[in-house]
Amino acid sequence: MSVAPPGREESDDYAISAEFYDVLQAERDGARVHRLYGDAVGRARLGVLDVGAGTGRVTLMSLLESRVPVHAVEPTRSMRSPLMTRLASLPADLRRRVTVHPHRLDEAELHGVADVAVCHNTIACLHPASRRALWPAVAGALVPGGVLLVQLPPARLPRRETTHDLPTQRIGQHEYGGRMVASADANRIRTRFHYWVRGEGGVLREHHETFWMWPTTRGEVIGELAECGFAPLSGRTDPAVLAVRLVRR
Incomplete structure (x- = not known):
């Protein structure tokens, strides 16, 4: 499970x-998005839509696995900055196929631009009202018959506080690490991230950020999508991802 904060609610989040x-x-995460979405993206014939592109893992995979235009939607400036830096380092032929939209999808005015859409690490931190408002915009951006792949939120509140350590990485003389602590708070999940940087003399920096997630069952998401013309597809092997097809407007 990826533990990166997935929400996309405010322009200054995730600083x-x-x-x-x-x-x-x-x-x-790069290996995971390839496993979860690579086959579907490789079959795209019109375009790929990356909803909540973040720093660009799905976007980059889509450019490499497909030959179609890619639309990366990322309203958060702090996440969009590394995305743009990553795209700037690509060969010119790849850069020509990707467009970054610095707005929420319902503001991006994308209509019928893709036959494959991916929402990876995106909807868990959307308030239920914001999540439900996303689906009509996705339907509008897809052509009839288009496929949407959604990484599902947690289905329920955690029974107890859980801690997940992030893998430690070394860059030069510094070591980077962190952990995520998840706990129930009323009807939401509180996710607290603690990051640190260490040098030879000990901790150089520590930072904290808190995000909120709303549990939602697979059935609830299917019901919301059905109201916007989507029907479930069978054959997906990972229960964390829901695959649906746009069968009607």
């Missing part, structure tokens, strides 16, 4: 986590 996300989780 702290954006520095550490690629350092601590890039390799593992």
